[in-house]
Amino acid sequence: MEDLLNLFHGFSVILSWYNLGMMVIGLVLGVLVGVLPGLGGPNGVAILLPLTFSMSPTSAIVMLSCIYWGSLFAGAITSVLFNIPGESHSVATTFDGYPMAQQGRAGEALTASFTGSFFGALFSVLMITFLAPLVANFALHFGPPEFFAVYFLTFASFIGTGKDPFKTIASLMLGFGVAQIGMDNVSGTLRLTFGWSELLRGVDFLVVVIGLFGVGEILISMEEGLKFEGVHAKINPKVVWQTWKKLPKYWLTLLFGAVIGAWMGFKPGGATAASFMSYGLAKRISKNGYRFGTGELEGVLAPETAAHGSGCAALLPMMALGIPGSATAAVLLGGLMIWGLQPGPLLFVEQKEFVWGLIASMYLSNVVGLVIVLSSVPLFAAILRIPFSIIAPVIVVVCAIGAFTVNTAMFNIWTMLLFGVIGYVFKKLDYPLAPLILAIVLGDPTEVSFRQAILGSQGAMSIFFSNWLVGAMMSAGLLLLFWPFLASLWGKLRRSVAEG
Amino acid sequence: MKASQFRMKALRVAMLVTLALLICGVTVQAAEFKPSKPISFIVPYAPGGGSDVYARAIDNVIKSGKLMDQRFVIENKPGGSATIGTTSVAQSAGNDHMLLTFISGQVSGPLTVGKGAATYRDLTMIANLAKDEQFIVVKTDSPFKTIQDLVAAAKKSPGTVTIAGTATGQEDQMCNRLFEKAADIKVRYIPFKSGGECITALLGGHVAAIWANPSEFIPQYDAKMVRPIAVANNKRVGLLNTVPTFMEAGYKFEFDFFRAIAAPPKIKPEVAAYYENLMKRMSDSQAWKDNYLNKYMLSPMFLGSKDTAAFVAKNEKIFGDILKDLGLVK
Numbered sequence: 001m002e003d004l005l006n007l008f009h010g011f012s013v014i015l016s017w018y019n020l021g022m023m024v025i026g027l028v029l030g031v032l033v034g035v036l037p038g039l040g041g042p043n044g045v046a047i048l049l050p051l052t053f054s055m056s057p058t059s060a061i062v063m064l065s066c067i068y069w070g071s072l073f074a075g076a077i078t079s080v081l082f083n084i085p086g087e088s089h090s091v092a093t094t095f096d097g098y099p100m101a102q103q104g105r106a107g108e109a110l111t112a113s114f115t116g117s118f119f120g121a122l123f124s125v126l127m128i129t130f131l132a133p134l135v136a137n138f139a140l141h142f143g144p145p146e147f148f149a150v151y152f153l154t155f156a157s158f159i160g161t162g163k164d165p166f167k168t169i170a171s172l173m174l175g176f177g178v179a180q181i182g183m184d185n186v187s188g189t190l191r192l193t194f195g196w197s198e199l200l201r202g203v204d205f206l207v208v209v210i211g212l213f214g215v216g217e218i219l220i221s222m223e224e225g226l227k228f229e230g231v232h233a234k235i236n237p238k239v240v241w242q243t244w245k246k247l248p249k250y251w252l253t254l255l256f257g258a259v260i261g262a263w264m265g266f267k268p269g270g271a272t273a274a275s276f277m278s279y280g281l282a283k284r285i286s287k288n289g290y291r292f293g294t295g296e297l298e299g300v301l302a303p304e305t306a307a308h309g310s311g312c313a314a315l316l317p318m319m320a321l322g323i324p325g326s327a328t329a330a331v332l333l334g335g336l337m338i339w340g341l342q343p344g345p346l347l348f349v350e351q352k353e354f355v356w357g358l359i360a361s362m363y364l365s366n367v368v369g370l371v372i373v374l375s376s377v378p379l380f381a382a383i384l385r386i387p388f389s390i391i392a393p394v395i396v397v398v399c400a401i402g403a404f405t406v407n408t409a410m411f412n413i414w415t416m417l418l419f420g421v422i423g424y425v426f427k428k429l430d431y432p433l434a435p436l437i438l439a440i441v442l443g444d445p446t447e448v449s450f451r452q453a454i455l456g457s458q459g460a461m462s463i464f465f466s467n468w469l470v471g472a473m474m475s476a477g478l479l480l481l482f483w484p485f486l487a488s489l490w491g492k493l494r495r496s497v498a499e500g
Numbered sequence: 501m502k503a504s505q506f507r508m509k510a511l512r513v514a515m516l517v518t519l520a521l522l523i524c525g526v527t528v529q530a531a532e533f534k535p536s537k538p539i540s541f542i543v544p545y546a547p548g549g550g551s552d553v554y555a556r557a558i559d560n561v562i563k564s565g566k567l568m569d570q571r572f573v574i575e576n577k578p579g580g581s582a583t584i585g586t587t588s589v590a591q592s593a594g595n596d597h598m599l600l601t602f603i604s605g606q607v608s609g610p611l612t613v614g615k616g617a618a619t620y621r622d623l624t625m626i627a628n629l630a631k632d633e634q635f636i637v638v639k640t641d642s643p644f645k646t647i648q649d650l651v652a653a654a655k656k657s658p659g660t661v662t663i664a665g666t667a668t669g670q671e672d673q674m675c676n677r678l679f680e681k682a683a684d685i686k687v688r689y690i691p692f693k694s695g696g697e698c699i700t701a702l703l704g705g706h707v708a709a710i711w712a713n714p715s716e717f718i719p720q721y722d723a724k725m726v727r728p729i730a731v732a733n734n735k736r737v738g739l740l741n742t743v744p745t746f747m748e749a750g751y752k753f754e755f756d757f758f759r760a761i762a763a764p765p766k767i768k769p770e771v772a773a774y775y776e777n778l779m780k781r782m783s784d785s786q787a788w789k790d791n792y793l794n795k796y797m798l799s800p801m802f803l804g805s806k807d808t809a810a811f812v813a814k815n816e817k818i819f820g821d822i823l824k825d826l827g828l829v830k
Contacts, residue, residue: 042546046552046576140700140703141704142704143701143704143705144690144701144706182579182580183580183581183613185693186668186691187668188667188668188669188670188673188691189612189828190613197580197583197616200580200583200613200617202579321700321719321720321725322723323696323699323703324696327546330549330696337796342719344718344719345722346719407576407577407578407579408575408577452691455690456662
């Protein structure tokens, strides 16, 4: 009850023309940041941080967090339209979002992705409002073995689903190889750099993605005769309403996505992992799972719900414990000190107005954000009408700028082009790209948490079954991994029983 | 004969005058070096990290105090334990409009990376501005009330006490190794990616203790969730003066986690002098104390260009020995 009172007080703080104006400005800037690949949430917020120095802390955090929400919403736009993820957490959105756009259903895909985002955000904000201390304490139970179990679960849910297990594994292994390049965090040694200083920083995941998807896609389109499949995209404002009518029957996917998002938000880089995990899981539980990758609405909903949910939940550890749950939250945390607030667990007690103002703004700004991005659907979908010969060079330039921006290095552009060619070859030979991306994104954190767990247990593998939480997740992962094998065994057993 | 002598003399005078003019010209210029365009301020770590905060604080203090006519453009070039950003500055020899944040990790980094990574010798040291303090922090309800308790536990069963820190081969692990040697114990060091991840692991009870700088644990300390039990400095530190030093507890070691400023190699002495002076004025200002040192709980430690180079050289020797001991440098 007290929480509700606090929340209403928060709303009274937020509802001023000035704060609402900051909210809209933040959201629009965030959409721009999100649309440009390479310029992600953390960079966007860091660049715009100085704008807020003269504002009151509450207005400042409202504007900055809105940039973050805006970028979370908009990361999906280029994923759907051009197969180029604007943000790392919208990679999984391309799997079904882009095929939908090619079938002329771009408006539907965008509406679903924005609505899913909104649902995930709402779920996380509700959780922050009512369960913050409880969730924060539960999340602290997650140590290295638990995190390894989570990643293991994700990999397991992906491996069993491919059409050709050999191709899936090959793609996965290549990804692990790429993920290893650079300095190893645990041993401090260099791996696969071949004495080349440019490779010290490793190959950034976003650069690979921009290459594989963006450049690779353009190469394919060129070969197919310089046309974009989505040219006949039907653009109709009614599409929003029609899509909404379909959504309730995907409640399970939405719910799972939201829970995964809220739960993974605690860990830096959680949004990207959450989106993959949610996609993998939806593929397993959905009746239409076998059609994923060909333009299923659920395949767009699942990752976006989890990604935005996780982005919002990342603010929970920041507020409850003073620990940033994501890179963007880390920049916001730095902002708190500049505005004269001491971040940390005492924030909830000492700065009630600020904290509840922020929570109230999360409700409001996600609603306003949804309206802004939804009203932009026809606008963005119209981009698909531009002839390929004009849009393709623009995409290549945007891709190159994006790759460069990731860590202002020319080398990234060459890497991007190389992966463009790899993406093209993969497509031609019908190798799946998803496992490759998954391994590049999660390979490093999986390895690190495995080794941290093993360091802690002095080499005993029993650490992965040392409590109910990690044990349950590992068992579920193993079950998923061997499911095809177990299923056929079960089938044989039944047949032999029936015959004998 | 006479005429030619006269001509020679005239020539000599002319040469002398030209030379004098040249020297004057140079000295006049020297006294008047001023940046003529914005200065790129390279931060070889990601936005939001300690070095990023440091660079932005310097930028703010200089800007608000109007200590310079030009402005800084902060560029984050993270990766490869800061070797990427550091090397890019080392390759900009003679660039008068570039500065770099330079911390102890950039001294140890090249030692483990080896060939090709720029060291302090490939840069011009401008000034050292501050020292970040290294604490061992435990959870409030930890059985380790003092650092002696932790040492006793580690002595009883070697290799079971877990201490987390940021990364491998950097400040936290080096400090940890010095502590092990001074106390003659063996603990289990577990590397995490950031200070935030370390404190999360500590609060969740996944490790017994962590190495952390004040800015990494003060929020949780204020909320009485964690408490520091020892600091690796030669004397107690500012607001945390109830925390004993390792020295006091009988473990003879200290560690310098310093924060300095460097510039590209081969810049003119007057350029280096200009920046050294700028940093001196900045570090003397009240705004620097209020908005950086006190806020993030660092100790002030100003050293000029020459002293910084000597200080860094001394530390490189120390770091090299520890890293060899850890098996990270051959």
